[in-house]
Amino acid sequence: MKLTGREKTELFLEGIVTVILLLLLNLSIIILINQSIMTNPGLRDGIFIIKRSILIGPNHYHLWSWENIFIVLMLIFDAAVVYWRLIRRYHQMQLRHIISELHYIANGHLDHRISFKLKGNTQSVVESINALVDSVIRSMNEERAIESSKDELITNVSHDLRTPLTSILGYLGLIQDKQYHSEADLLKYTEIAYLKAKQMKSLVDNLFEYTKVKQTGTPLSINKIDLNQMMEQLVASFELDARKSGLAISAKDTDRPLYIEADAEKLGRVFNNLISNAIKYGKGGQNIYLSAKIGKPGEAIINVSNDGPQIPPKSLNQIFERFYRVEESRNKDTGGSGLGLAIAQSIIDLHGGYINVTSDPDLTTFAIHVPIKHGDRLSQPNAKSRIG
Structure with a gap:
């Protein structure tokens, strides 16, 4: 932080005034002590005896001039007082600069930050102010985004x-x-x-x-779910609808029983939405595949795949947005509410997991990653959908 010329003058005058006051104080103290000694013979004799009894160094020098020792001590004290006064005034100037910067930010310059570097606790104050302004800006942007979203x-x-x-x-x-x-x-x-x-x-x-x-506080009814059994039930439920669209739906069992702790009703809603979409948009294909496997430790991955038309790459990163539809027209026969995948993603997020989608000319796959044990949360390695 650079001081202005006026502030430098203030510091200089502060130092001069402090030195003058301390010199006057020191002189007053010395005069009072000398007067006390001169008017009190007993005190004067006592001081003389103390001087003779104090020996300094290997050559045993006597301490004769107490005034010199006193003056040295007073100068050390005076220097400490001057330093304290100047530092105190300097910190006040720093705070004045910080307040001025705050007023500048408060007047609408929200992109401005306090840039100067200080030492000690004052720098912590500057960093806290900058962090607070950043937090306020984020909150304002989030609020605008929420309003826009509404x-x-x-x-x-x-x-x-x-x-x-x-x-x-x-x-x-x-x-x-x-x-x-x-x-x-x-x-x-x-x-x-x-x-x-x-x-x-x-x-x-x-x-x-x-x-x-x-809503983050949405309650979940957690049960132990056999994924193999769930996939068989889904195949049975959608077999007729798939056949009407010229598709065959099948499930691949895991090598061993695979259980997860989840809300069966809400998880069923996720699979209903994904399979319904596969039937609706998979025309031209022949198959819908369901499969489950163990991913990383504590993670289960359930895939819903179809060999229908490829999802355009530009649509992959938007496909989970509410009301987004891959087809351009909102009035086509295939056009649903545009909320199915957004609902599916929100339900999986409630379970601590995430959904990825990949699509190429051969296969489109929605991969649902959920923790095996309720209460765990999975970290998504890539926030964007991957293009297969």
Whole structure:
């Protein structure tokens, strides 16, 4: 930290004034002591005896001049007082500079940081202030991101609800105005309105599930789960739907029983979302594969794979974002709520794990990494999805 010319003058004057005051104090003390000695013969004789009895060095010099010893001690004391006063004033100037920097930051210059280097506890104060400003900036950015995220959520929900709602109102309006030519038209309009209403309900249910699992305090009902048995149940549940889409679903058993501690209902929701997506977007492929294995110690990896179309590389890093869809249109037949993978990721995060996705022309694989024991957390080696 560089001192200004005015501050250097202040330090100089502080030192001069302190020296003058100390010299006056020292002179006063010496005069008072001399007067006391001169007016008290007994004290004077006692001091003389002490001088004769004190011998210094191997040659036994006598201590005759107490005034010189006293003056040396007073000079040492004076130097310490001057040093303390100057250091104290210098620290006050440092604090004044720090406060000035704080006012500058508070006036809207949030990208500014206190750059000068100090010594001792004052430097700790500077570092703490810079860290506090960084923390405030992060909090402000996070708050803005949350607000932006809320606005985006409202926009997406409004769009996805408005589209089927418009169709429902349109077809019900045709029915109310009797603008149909036959009973077949009436049934057709009713069926379309019903399907659109189911679509709206599915979106609302998914939105409710998403907001619920995003809460960090969401309770989990932990049970011991046999992954082999779970995969067999999933194959049985989705076999018919997969067959309708021209796909065969199968599970590969592990070499030995593999148990994990997890919430079976929520974990089932994850696999339902992933397998439903594999059926929905795997058209053109032939197979859906389920498999499980031990990863690192204390880690289980469950893969959901399909040999359908490759996910575009540009979409891999966004695929778990809410309302994101690989296809450009939000109104295609395959377009769901766009919340399925976001829900799956949030549920796995609640379990202390993570999901990776890889995709190449031959195979698309969602790899679910979960801890075998509840309460453990896995560290994701790469925060971004990897492209196979």
